[in-house]
Amino acid sequence: MQTNGQSSLELRILRSQPQLNDRRRRLVQAILENAEESCFLSSRALARRHGVDPSTIVRTVQALGYGGFSGFATDLRGHFLRALTPYSVLQAGASRHLDLRDRVRHSLHEDLERLRTLQSGLSPDQVVGVARQIHRARRIVVVGVDLAASLSWFLAYGLTALGFDAEAPTGSAGNLLHHVRFLTRTDLLIAISFRKCLKETVDAARLAHRNRVPTFGITDNGDGPLGRHCDRYLAVSIESSSITGSYVAPMATLNAILVACTHLKPKRSLAALRNTREEYLSGARWFQEEPARPASDRVQPVVASHRPRGRRRPVVGRP
Numbered sequence: 586m587q588t589n590g591q592s593s594l595e596l597r598i599l600r601s602q603p604q605l606n607d608r609r610r611r612l613v614q615a616i617l618e619n620a621e622e623s624c625f626l627s628s629r630a631l632a633r634r635h636g637v638d639p640s641t642i643v644r645t646v647q648a649l650g651y652g653g654f655s656g657f658a659t660d661l662r663g664h665f666l667r668a669l670t671p672y673s674v675l676q677a678g679a680s681r682h683l684d685l686r687d688r689v690r691h692s693l694h695e696d697l698e699r700l701r702t703l704q705s706g707l708s709p710d711q712v713v714g715v716a717r718q719i720h721r722a723r724r725i726v727v728v729g730v731d732l733a734a735s736l737s738w739f740l741a742y743g744l745t746a747l748g749f750d751a752e753a754p755t756g757s758a759g760n761l762l763h764h765v766r767f768l769t770r771t772d773l774l775i776a777i778s779f780r781k782c783l784k785e786t787v788d789a790a791r792l793a794h795r796n797r798v799p800t801f802g803i804t805d806n807g808d809g810p811l812g813r814h815c816d817r818y819l820a821v822s823i824e825s826s827s828i829t830g831s832y833v834a835p836m837a838t839l840n841a842i843l844v845a846c847t848h849l850k851p852k853r854s855l856a857a858l859r860n861t862r863e864e865y866l867s868g869a870r871w872f873q874e875e876p877a878r879p880a881s882d883r884v885q886p887v888v889a890s891h892r893p894r895g896r897r898r899p900v901v902g903r904p
Contacts, residue, residue, distance in 0.1 A: 592664040593808040594657075597649045604648040612637065612645055620665040628654040662824065663806060688826075695825050699834040702822060707838065711819060715801060716845035719744065722773035722799070725751040726764055728789045729777040736777050736803075736835055743843040748857030758785045765789045768798045777803045779823050779830065782810040790814045803835060 598605075598613060605613065615635055616623050623631055628646075632639040646657040683691070719725060725744060729737030737753035744751035754764040768774060774793040778786040787810045793800050794814055802811035802818035812818050821838050825831035847854045864870055 592660070593806055594649075594660040594664040596808055597651075597660070601649045605645075609645045609648060612641070613649070616661070617664065620661060624658070624662040624665045692826060696831055696833040699822055699824065699831055700837060703834045703837055707819070707821075707841070709841075712838075712841045712845050713849070714817070715819070715842050716849045718773060718799065718801065719749065719842075719846055720849055723750065723771040724768065725749055725773045725775065726768060727751065727753045727775045727777070728761065728765070728786050729753065730761075730783045730785045732829060732832075733777045733779070733783070733786070736832060736839060737775075739836070740775065740777075740839050740842070743839070744846065746858070746861070747843075747846060747854050749846075758788070761785055761789055762792060765792050765798075766796075768793055768796065770797050770799070772798055774798055774800045775803065776800065776811055776815060777835070778811055779805045779835075780809070787811065787814060803838065 594617075602610075612635060616631070619634075623634060626634060628642045629639050632642045635642075643654065646654055649657065651657045651660075725741070727737040727741045727744075729735070734753070734755065738755075741751045741753035752764070754761050765774060774790065776786050776790040782804065790800050790802065790811060791814050794816070800815040800817075802815035803821060804811040804818055805820060805822050805824075806812060807818060807820050812820070819838060821834045823830035823832060823835065
């Protein structure tokens with residue numbers, strides 16, 4: 586079955602076709618077509634929106650294979666967000682009449698919610714498993730394109746500081762694939778991309794997988810391209826009213842990975858960081874204000890004297 590670019594909800598609908606009668610198919614299609622208005626409604630509000638009984642919503646959700654409405658609502662929001670563009674995000678936000686200060690508060694509240702969701706949903710064992718895989722790898726290539734390049738660079742920087750042979754290639758798609766092409770089974774590729782996933786990142790993961798290089802994905806949907814083409818993955822939400830999405834949860838995830846890598850073998854980490862200790866303590870690394878010079882060494886400004894204007898005195902002896 587071709588699943589490229591399809592949301593988790595769309596995949597469930599495809600798999601559940603035999604369990605859906607015509608009425609339920611029309612209901613599901615109407616919900617999908619109006620996902621922007623439906624994705625944040627309760628089951629009762631959704632029933633009112635589409636003119637059906639709440640029990641009809643519940644039975645339809647169960648026919649799709651969900652244990653309850655909350656799982657369906659989560660996937661419906663994910664389906665809506667996958668189709669978002671920066672323009673549609675701004676368009677939807679502009680239609681809500683909020684004070685500018687309230688928009689700022691709402692943005693911060695969203696990020697706090699992402700962190701709470703991450704804290705409750707992310708298994709520490711998964712993070713420790715990634716750290717063990719990083720420690721086993723001879724070389725680590727972290728792939729992130731476009732805005733996700735900031736995440737890949739951050740992770741590679743932290744791993745390099747701990748003494749790992751890690752890099753985050755930049756530049757063209759060709760340059761990226763050149764770095765991936767020569768990885769071996771003793772190496773590790775970490776791919777970072779969200780929503781539909783960028784082609785260059787997925788191509789890198791697929792190439793590494795074909796060459797039997799261990800692969801690990803950081804994405805927001807296990808049914809997405811990286812979830813399917815990587816050996817393992819972490820699912821991290823970037824839902825946000827910001828046009829870029831929110832990288833608060835992915836950054837927190839990367840911090841957790843670095844902490845696990847650091848303390849998995851603390852002696853190794855201390856040995857790596859010992860080499861940079863003097864550099865961090867030395868004044869040459871940090872900005873310092875120049876010391877103030879004594880008053881006696883300061884150059885005194887020259888104040889030009891101004892003679893009062895008046896008539897010139899005649900020069901005696903001139904004809």
